[in-house]
Amino acid sequence: MAEEKKYETRSVKRLNTPKLTGAYQKKWFMGLRERIEAGEPFGFVGANTPMELLQAMDIPFVVNQWWTAICAAKQMGPRFYDLLEQAGYRNDICSYCAAAYACSLDPKPEEGPWGGLPSPTLLICAESCSSGVKIEELMTEAFGAEAFRIQHYHQDVIKDNWWELSCDNWEELVGKKRIDFYENELRLLISFLEQKTGRRLDLNRLIETLNNVNEQEGYYRKTRDLIAKTVPAPVTVTDTVNAVMQAQWHRGTKWGVEMAKSLYEEVKELVDKGVAAVPNEKIRLLWIGRGLWFNLAFYQHFEEKYGAAFVWTMYLGIAADGYIRNNVEENPIRSLASRFSFLEDILHVPPFNSQWFVKEAKNNQIDGVVFLVPENCMNNGDFSYNIIKSLEDAGFPVCVLRADPADAKKWSQENMVAAVEELIENRIIPKKS
Template sequence: MNEVKQSSAAPISEERSKSKAVKKLKATAAASAHQKEWFSELKKRVSDGEEFGYLNADVPMEILCAMDIPFVVNQWWAAICGAKRMTKKYFGLLRDANYRDDLCSYCATAFAESLDPDDHKFDAEGHPLGPWGGLPDPTIAITRLTCDCQSKIFELFAKNHNADFYVMENTIARKTPLNWYELAPDHWEELYDKDRLDLAVEDLKRLIAFLEWKTGKQFDINKLEHVMNLINRQEGYYKKIRDLIAACHPVPVTVVDTINAVMQAQWQRGTQWAADHAESLYYEIKELADKGEAAVPNEKYRLMWIGRGIWHDFSFYQNFEKKYGAVFMWSMYLAMGADAYIRNHVADDPLRALAARYIGMEDFLHMPPWNSSWYVQQAKQNDIDGVVYMVPGNCMQAVEGSYFIKKALEEAGFPVLIFQADPVDPRKWNADTMTDLVDKFIEQQVIPSAEKRKAKQ
């Protein structure tokens, strides 16, 4: 497979360790500012006695949104901890507590944080020691049975916070339409097995009953319909953004802006703020595109990033712009929003529409040929010159059939660099080594492939 396992032996240069990604969009800055304001309000609600949920990303958060139950998404919080460079300390605490040192970082970060006695304390100057003052104590922890170790990590996390632990079912597809992204918005009854949808609806009803018992709040199907419609509006703008960027030569924005702007709003989907933010993001990017502005003025090569974001080193994506004119312009965060979330005809049956949204998410992301066929389609739509594919070495889900993804892309004519790294744990990342690796990939594979393709045209 020619997979590269990254070495962390060499020290990161002082210049590289201090570098930061340059984010240009107002919408990206607005999203970051809103997140801090929202998190502060959430902490106040929790301190005032409200129930507080901690959810894995594939849990149908729309139910909690419709019931006005405050929650935080596990992957978002892991990204925050990684961006604040707290994970080195947290995983040291895991090791000190005699847990394995190679637990999946996305799932285990919050659990590791729960071992930190300083998490909610302040230094002598009044600065919080934990990221954004630390995660408030959840009273509910919810995950799905999509991974053998994930549920156990969530169970331990819930125990440390004295929270109720709730697990949802996961089912496996018996049919795999390769054009799932065309069927998902309107034809989910064709996309999924009927009994799989039926079971997911019943699972949602059990979740609702549990949340009503736990919080004392009542579920309202009309509020869920409103939430679902807001999400359709939000994801509709992401689709317009994704398609606009794909059609632009050169591109007006890079993944440094789009990942941050999209992911932060995605974990608050169903709110008026998230829908409005997606709209503002679209019009800001459209204005740049209409003016013909280029994120990388010397753009020559368009790169696709497959995998989770390198949250502790976002500047990495910009290391290849000046030297090669190589721009990372595609990520799953925006593209998944465009293709995986929209569910029309919500009024017919909001619960079934929601079931049709969340039960396939693991298939779309982690299961060939669902994911591999989509990546190829996206690479073609975006005129990609090369694919850089990060596979976390400690997450079984995120291995996601990497051999088959690489094979499908290369057979379609796209050069692929695949390597192991960690999205939130900087102990397993060497920026200099990885920059050199991508440099060689661009020089030895991307540029020759692009020149050969141009010669045929």
């Protein structure tokens, strides 16, 4: 049941890097608009597509999930989802994927975040769920864009501890057949981009981009490791989540590397000075699921009362473990194929997801896990039973929140706070004492 908002949704910013990335993204978006208005192509891509190609080809683009997060953070989700209902769809499903399509239905698009989303000319989609594919099709039509759909191919090689293989032995991790398939898909995508934009992919530039990605993600790895081993933690997820994600959408740029480095150095400085984000830290929590972009303050809600700090989300975690592919020079397209063929599996395919969450919970000295399960997402199916069981068996109590991470209207602060408090009071505190 939706409730009238009577709680703080903005988190307290403790670091400088998120302020830099936040300020930059608005400035960058305005610059992007100018480029598009000057007639440049404009790509709209899914988070699970190889945006590095567009980066290397200097094709302006935005990421679907980034835009959804911006709409949510600006508290504009409810407005857009109501537009879907008015157009004959529904306002209560697929909110994470449908925000941009909803924007296309807005009679006053300029009233959207930062003047609204410009109309993309190109859509790059990865075949996802039945609804996701249809939403992308509707968007393509609404924006008058041209679409390239990257076909999906299932993973039939199940390897334990994938993170031990992903950087250097990715052929072994993903399997030849699947990488061959994705490499071919990427080559088709490159041809599509070259044909539609008149720009060419310079492989030297791609290698530079991919090396930048490795450097950027390398800093995230160091940051993650630093937070993991430092008690009390120097920062919490509210400090890192925006800093990481805003720069991740510019993955492969010098700016992205700088911001990742800046985040690491800030965190390192805090560690060196012995500064704690939650000085009375008694409990460390891990968040599984999409970020609560409309209510980042939620993560800080438990700090004062319980000394409970959310120290981990998938955003920094996956940046640290999911992207790095060494030896890109040998075949840059193949290395990129290995990244994108496997990226979704990290979160959605057992046992890749469950093993990784357990590993991260151990390394981050976690006391309990909060697992957000979106009930209005038909693509939600990560074998959460297995994730919960694996975590619980490893000694990490789990609390499940069933909620929509994109639509503030449906959020029940009271119920969600109560659920996390129940976890802390009844399962974590008794265990620790």
